[in-house]
Amino acid sequence: MRRYFLIAIIIAIVAATYLADFFIKKERSFDEVLRLKQENENLRAQIQLLKFNGQNSILNTNFITAKVFSTYPFNIKNKITINAGEKQGIKKSMVATVGENILLGQVTDVFENFSVIQTIFDPAWQLPVRIGKEEINGLFKAGNEPKVILIEKEKQIQTDDIVYSASQEFPYGLKIGEVAEIKETAAGVFKEAVLKMPFNVGELREIKILMTN
Template structure:
């Protein structure tokens, strides 16, 4: 204990003597400590910038992975949120009237019809998806082009398929509406059955995407 105290006193006296006989020593110590603080701040700043760059790269990677080849007939848009919160019937997009968005046009994801623009604001718009129960569109099925009506909802399905039409699981379902690009696909048939009144066939649908994972879409131009 006493030895430690004498060591501390001795070092203090030596440091005091240096400061008295060589004042520049104090400035050198300050410069040394200051440089270390500056190095620490620089390292923290570089670390923060690195995190920001990683986040930006991650965002760009997600966007790029969800985009097919760009077409001048479409406008790229990012999904800001889903309406109601966490639901899948409507999407809030980051493009609006300023960017050329218009009501009623198709909204596509990876080349598949995801829905249509429902309302347009100055710099945002709301897209109604195929999972909205109010969404309906005339479609055709498979190579034979059997006609049907696509009805949206939590479980989108096809109705009004002729009993004579040969349709089966795996057949592609594509738009036949003049409101959307002709033959843009919606998904595939999952299962086929007769309607309750036995007058038509009905079919459940399966899709190539999970609506909750959609981050970037294409909005058609008029």
């Protein structure tokens, strides 16, 4: 009887070890997929911006890399908290990016060892932008459905056109998203573009802070 009991314990230990190894590998695989996805989006942004602008306005710029604190299971998109603060050189109004070429937001609150970032999904966020290789003007408006408004009706834009920052508050040319759908406004004077965003806030594990002199 004791022999069978020991065998059962050994089987249970082996099974537990196998399951633990399986879930660890699965978690690592998920993190690896997210990392590769973000690297791909960042590379696409860099290529697109070089193609449109012939330059990269943040080339040779210094960044601080910071980890993003989890808010799981809550789906909070308008703000994130990172593990870098005053001690690490973070200051209010510094620009936050995904990779080095995609605009994430701006630092709003700084503490000793952590900081809060307002993301471009915050409904209060508005930002002058430009669209595509023709550099068409528009106003980015955040929210549950990020979009560019006040686009002159006669201007020609297309789906997949890149939308990038054009405000003096930020480096010129940081990618915000791509045109997913074009809509006519009721007044008929302007049109607007619904955007496809290059990242999901809930999937972010680390971000970069653009250091200023």
